[in-house]
Amino acid sequence: HLPTAELQALDAAHHMHPFTDGDELNAKGARIITRAQGVYLTDSNGIEILDGMAGLWCVNIGYGREEMAEVAARQMRQLSFYNTFFQTSHPPAIHLAAKLAEIVPGDLNHVFFNGSGSDSNDTNLRMVRVYWALKGKPEKTVVISRWNGYHGSTMGAASLGGMKGMHKQGGLPIPGIVHINQPDWWSEGGDMTPEEFGLMRARELEEKILEIGEDKVAAFIAEPVQGAGGVIIPPDSYWPEIRRILDKYGILFIADEVICGFGRTGNWFGSQTFDLRPDIMTIAKGLSSGYLPIGGSMVSDEVASVINSDEFAHGYTYSAHPVAAAVALENLRILEDEKIIDTVRADTGPYLKAKWEALTNHPMVGEAKIVGMMASIALTPDKASRAKFAAKEGTVGLICRERCFANNLVMRHVGDRMIISPPLVISRGEIDLLIERARKALDETYEKVKA
Numbered sequence: 001h002l003p004t005a006e007l008q009a010l011d012a013a014h015h016m017h018p019f020t021d022g023d024e025l026n027a028k029g030a031r032i033i034t035r036a037q038g039v040y041l042t043d044s045n046g047i048e049i050l051d052g053m054a055g056l057w058c059v060n061i062g063y064g065r066e067e068m069a070e071v072a073a074r075q076m077r078q079l080s081f082y083n084t085f086f087q088t089s090h091p092p093a094i095h096l097a098a099k100l101a102e103i104v105p106g107d108l109n110h111v112f113f114n115g116s117g118s119d120s121n122d123t124n125l126r127m128v129r130v131y132w133a134l135k136g137k138p139e140k141t142v143v144i145s146r147w148n149g150y151h152g153s154t155m156g157a158a159s160l161g162g163m164k165g166m167h168k169q170g171g172l173p174i175p176g177i178v179h180i181n182q183p184d185w186w187s188e189g190g191d192m193t194p195e196e197f198g199l200m201r202a203r204e205l206e207e208k209i210l211e212i213g214e215d216k217v218a219a220f221i222a223e224p225v226q227g228a229g230g231v232i233i234p235p236d237s238y239w240p241e242i243r244r245i246l247d248k249y250g251i252l253f254i255a256d257e258v259i260c261g262f263g264r265t266g267n268w269f270g271s272q273t274f275d276l277r278p279d280i281m282t283i284a285k286g287l288s289s290g291y292l293p294i295g296g297s298m299v300s301d302e303v304a305s306v307i308n309s310d311e312f313a314h315g316y317t318y319s320a321h322p323v324a325a326a327v328a329l330e331n332l333r334i335l336e337d338e339k340i341i342d343t344v345r346a347d348t349g350p351y352l353k354a355k356w357e358a359l360t361n362h363p364m365v366g367e368a369k370i371v372g373m374m375a376s377i378a379l380t381p382d383k384a385s386r387a388k389f390a391a392k393e394g395t396v397g398l399i400c401r402e403r404c405f406a407n408n409l410v411m412r413h414v415g416d417r418m419i420i421s422p423p424l425v426i427s428r429g430e431i432d433l434l435i436e437r438a439r440k441a442l443d444e445t446y447e448k449v450k451a
């Protein structure tokens with residue numbers, strides 16, 4: 001391909017990047033990634049970077065698996081495309097749907113395929129309205145979600161999300177979506193214990209239901225662990241109380257498993273790790289380990305029986321794309337046959353946990369949180385008071401992210417929290433390297449922030 005500088009110039013001239021400041025991009029140029037293998041990316045200058053984020057929390061089986069390429073090529077030769085509209089189907093969709101029904105918890109035995117996490121959540125928004133209308137309760141339309149949650153970028157999904165910056169652009173949320181606060185004890189817990197705080201935040205759901213009227217609430221949506229919000233792992237008191245409230249008012253629960261699904265928390269699904277028992281589950285990312293775009297809405301026997309009682313006038317051209325479905329099925333085979341999730345739960349997960357939690361001995365690291373292979377640390381000038389830096393929120397986090405990148409480690413920042421979500425196949429040796437580079441980046445950030 002072209003030399004790096006030429007690629008960067010063309011990129012800045014013609015390519016609009018998601019979540020990127022165009023002026024900054026023009027000034028610095030993008031880092032161009034040309035290859036990837038296992039947990040490593042290679043840039044256009046031949047430098048290897050340890051990917052602590054598995055791309056965008058998605059490359060669970062690691063990069064460059066030959067079997068995935070072979071399955072894609074085979075499927076493309078055999079049936080490159082057909083749809084599943086108007087009473088047609090095809091083997092990759094059928095086998096993938098059946099496999100998913102086998103591995104999901106509870107009776108979420110039915111899947112509606114979508115192209116991504118965002119449009120899966122848009123499907124869910126429509127589906128819960130259709131469900132209640134078919135049950136004779138068309139006034140149940142409101143969906144409750146959480147501030148700082150992330151559910152995607154379409155009008156519907158960004159409205160479900162609680163990213164205020166996104167809401168500001170384009171006048172979101174759309175009507176019918178309301179938010180409650182998140183269970184982020186480190187930032188917002190004040191003098192309460194984490195458990196008291198978790199209960200308080202869960203009870204906001206009940207307050208919101210009563211405020212809106214239970215006859216109007218269709219569903220509650222939440223990620224088992226808020227990912228893009230900063231890997232916020234709730235206090236233990238939180239989920240049981242949420243479950244109690246949902247049961248009390250008979251409200252549908254959508255667990256957005258786009259990040260937590262397919263092994264990220266050490267079980268197939270975050271719903272198992274936190275005993276959530278959802279009625280609907282959003283899946284994407286790790287479903288195909290990012291090899292091709294595919295998402296899905298998994299629904300319970302009850303929800304499916306109601307939705308299927310009429311024609312659901314909804315579908316994307318690429319719902320159940322045969323090549324994406326075949327690749328997803330192969331991804332599930334690899335996860336299962338190679339016992340990748342078992343290894344995360346019993347070996348590499350605990351290994352990373354010990355090293356990650358030890359980062360709190362760094363002068364700038366407050367709490368360290370981790371479940372399975374997703375983790376965060378809070379950066380702070382004063383651990384005891386959980387203080388924030390004087391500089392604008394996110395300034396120190398951004399410095400740290402840049403120091404990580406300079407040390408050939410991808411680690412993301414959310415405000416002044418640093419987060420990782422490496423490929424699930426990361427080895428002990430690679431974990432050692434990740435921690436070594438993270439410590440170096442933290443030291444360099446500390447030097448800059450102290451000055």
Ligand code: PLP
Nearest residue numbers: 116117118150151152256258259
């Ligand atoms: N839901 C969650 C929890 C996510 O983290 C994301 C993406 O990061 C989405 C939904 C949106 O998925 P996509 O980017 O595939 O549209």
